Amino acid sequence: MRIAFRFKPVPFVATLVLVILGIALGRWQDRRAEEKMAVAAELAGGSTAAPLVLGAQSIEPQHAQFRRVTATGTFVPDWPVYLDNRPHDGRAGFYVLMPFRIDGTAMHVLVARGWLPRDVADRQRIAPYPTPQGTITITGVAKPGAGHVMELGDAPPVQAGAIVQNADAAKVAAASGLQLQPFVLEQTSADGSERVLLRDWPKPDLGVDKHRGYAFQWYALALTALLFFIISGLNIGKSSGTKTDQ
The missing domain is CATH 1.20.58 (Methane Monooxygenase Hydroxylase; Chain G, domain 1)
Structure with a gap:
């Protein structure tokens, strides 16, 4: 052959x-x-490390990303922002974002407080939810943002009480005039509102x-x-x- x-x-x-x-x-x-x-290793390390205490100084996002953080202060209840198209267990709803003023400073952190179901009869109606009064301490995980969804057409302006598809700390800071840390605190601690605002945050699919x-x-x-x-x-x-x- x-x-x-x-x-x-x-x-x-x-x-x-x-x-x-x-x-x-x-x-x-x-x-x-x-x-x-x-990133997965960073998430695992951030969940076991000692919490980062937020204060008056702005923290670079890469130094806080995926770390547990804690802050003491008060919520700014007149500046909520609602992120639309955030389903949970097959139900339509919003993520509630709210600035949190750090005690004794002019610095704030934008807190993702939890998930709120949408009114099926009127999508513009926001169901009532409790907001703690006075000084409290909250803990959570620092995230670059609260997630991003695709949006068609011109995005509505970010303003107090707005229902928008996407928003981050920079946009809320620019619209509100508040000084904000350059990340979002995804709240995990209880503050009395957890029966209404669900904090079963989805794990990132890497x-x-x-x-x-x-x-x-x-x-x-x-x-x-x-x-x-x-x-x-x-x-x-x-x-x-x-x-x-x-």
Whole structure:
């Protein structure tokens, strides 16, 4: 049996492009998975570390991100903001955001107080919920924001009592004139409102397995292209031989 390989320039170039593309995209997905694993480690570390006590000084987001934080002060009840399209267990509702003034300072932190169901008859109506009066201490987790949802058309302005799709500390600070820490405190502590404002916060889906699956698919594409080029180029034939007379 004789095995020969027929080299064809055009299939070779196409195969080379697919192999390079598959490996490059596979490595990119691997890096994305590593980044998500680093975030998961940051979350785990932040949940076990001592709480960060908020005061008058602004804290850089990267120093507070995913850490447990605590603050003593008072809520600013006349500046709530409601984030729409935040379902919970299949029910439509809002996230309630409210500034919290840190005691003895002009600094505030924007607190995600919890989830509130939407009125099915009138989506503009906000059901009543209690807000603690006076000085209290709250704890929670510092997050870059309260989540982002897709919105169509022009976004309504952020203002006191507004129902909006998205808002963050920077937008609320600009609209209210309040000095705010550059992150959101996702409240986990009880303050007497937890029977109305649910704090069953969703855990972040980091998608590590998704990125690993995508990486496997890209590597498989590169390998398949290479094998196809090799197999399609093989020319297998019978070798000819001569008989000798006895």
